[in-house]
Amino acid sequence: ASNGLTAPNGPSQQRVIRSALANARVSAAEVDVVEAHGTGTKLGDPIEAQALLATYGQDRPEDRPLLLGSVKSNIGHTQAASGVAGVMKMVLAMRHGVLPQTLHVDEPSPHIDWSAGAVELVTEQVAWPESGQARRAGVSSFGISGTNAHVILEQAPVSVSTPVSVSTPASVSTPASVSTPASTSAVASAVESASASAVASGPAVAGEHQAAGDVEQPVVLPWVVSGRSESALRAQSERLASFVGEHAQLQPKDVAFSLVASRSVFEHRAVVLAGERAGFEAGLS
Template sequence: MRRVDEAALRRLVAERVAAWNGTSPDDVPMDRPLADLGMASRDAVALAGQLSRATGRELPTTLLWETPTGEALVARLCAAGAPGAPAAEAAPVPRAVVAGGPAGPAEPVAVVGIGCRLPGGVHDPDAYWQLLSAGTDAIRRVPEDRWRDFTAFPPADAHPYGGYLDDIAGFDADFFRITPREAAVMDPQQRILLEVAQEALDHAAVPAGSLAGTATGVFVGISAPEYGQVTGADPAAVDPWAPAGGALSVAAGRLAYVLDTRGPSLAVDTACSSSLVAVHQACVSLRTGESDTAIAAGVNLLLSPAVTVAFRRAGALAPDGRCKPFSAAADGIGRGEGCAVVILKRLSDAERDGDRVLAVVRATAVNSDGRSNGLMAPSPAAQQALLERAYAGAGLAAEHVDYVEAHGTGTPLGDPIEAGALGAVLGVGRDPDQPLLLGSAKGNLGHLESAAGIAGLVKTVLALHHGTIPPSLHCERGSSLTDPRLRVVTEPEPWPRYGGTAVAGVSGFGFGGTNAHVVLEEGPSAMVPVRPAEEPAARVHLLSDFDTERLRDTAGRLADRLRD
């Protein structure tokens, strides 16, 4: 081990920071968070490599995020280099405070219905499960009619790949009793949310009309305001309906209005954790009695190339537009779009009503990074505290958790930080032969941002329901995981049920610092409605609709389902 020269280390760090922000090394404030001084993820990885060579020790790529300031970084490396001192990588991560201590097990919440519209032509849960089971990569070129002015950007910013929906312009306005004029100025995110919510209610066998006047809560994760920005660009052409059509808050309010529900109606924007925070709020509302039924959703559409261009200029995007979660080939995110909705009820109510229970929410948790190594930098301590609170709330032992649907964006730094937190909390007491399994739907769909968490949650609910964990994509060159207690699922495999019952977690982290985790368990096996002893040889199904063509389409889809 090489002797550590404090002055040389200080100079090295100052020179690297100066290169990031174009200042002199002598002017670098070593007491400020490195991320505030211009450090990006790739800069952190590069500096960790330089420090490894300077100290003659293998240092973790997460080092700079665990040690925010230049002063703290140099002090940690020097302390680790002293005779008899532990290695730098063994330094403890600061513990985050969990307010009030861990909560005990709360009343379980049942997932009784799902709706989804996702890349790869996915229009329902069955199609989503087929895509996941087959290991389908849904990334493609941007639809030709999507960004007509895309060529106006410099060639270096042209990044045409992502997870796109087939059609975002179509909308059945008549079904929702919305006039053509109002529908024309509605954000497509509002339109798709209405349709997918209706499909989720159908999947749950809950007549939409039965919710009128009830304590049904609506919780929608949504964070992209692009439609309102585009439609409001020319004040002279603004339509009177445009403010409501483009407001994110109205996405939840319009759904509550259409259904005439009287519970809470909330639009949640915590960036990439929005939809999981919406699920958390929905579960809290059910457990406190504020709501009797909850509709939790997430929606995200890529209506403008502006954010994509900004991400490209920041070096955040993978060149091929694909997220590669926990892969040795991880090189950035790929953006995606979609919508997913879950219908939630208290488990006791679902059992009373004879509902089909697809999975059970045992616990949820939300927290904040606080002052991490930069406003948009992840916090290892906060992620650990989040997991500890979630599993304490579920009353589950760490070694009984089988699988985590990770945030897993496929970035060289974000994935190791997440894996480190998972290992620190859920690796405790784990038999090496029973590793914590990991995956992320982002490999299939791209990063759906405000809808990412609920897309992962729906994937996990379907996996629990089918008893099989589908593969996580793009680990052909091997995994980036170094903890033997963790393993990426690369082929479909039966649910291991380490503790006798299938248990999973779902994570979502927002770049503003809001983290969310949901603990899921397989549904009760005996949830089969009582049927007559003698079934009739045939059944008559009555279908109705306002529109003849739509009625034929519904009948055709039902026929396809019955054939399957």
């Protein structure tokens, strides 16, 4: 949605920002920083800045203005990769708690009404502001054809290793409200932790750590499957069962981790809990 190849559309930028905030279920005041498209042009930058002032610059605490910067001042315009460059910058800034300096800014542009909202340029390296909540950032990227993109990033929750204590294979259906990005991350951490513990401890030696005749219990892991509908969930389970059957070299812990760490999460879900390959195959069927 553009006025032309050289004239971005401010109202469209406002709409995509508000849509991203609504989808992320956060308010503009809960976002600390925005990584701007920021190409440094006399026309494009004022239009983008006014859109940010109209959205993020309103109804903020007096001591917490929106901080604004652009990685293009550091590495230039990477064309098709410029959006992901902004995402990478913000992820690293969140991780280290430091906002890097935006270079080559002598003074704020006089073509922008900075009094229209609480937005401040990051002209020096600063610590990420502490607000008592998760760090959040917005990243904008605008294409020459008029495509506007804006994404909200949030600091990852602290991983907590959760021991898995289920001792028998089972297939468990879960409601759509159970799994969230945060809980998926926790499951992935649990899978990693359980697998690492199994490797570190190794098999018990009879007569030393294990009574003769005792059978060592395998580590129980989850295989999480999801689909947009019940039929899609069944079809996905069948595809996974077929794939596992054709690849005997697959390790259950690797499949468990991949399913929770790299697969999309949909409304209908099921979990197969097992400690060995046969249990997973039985659960999927």
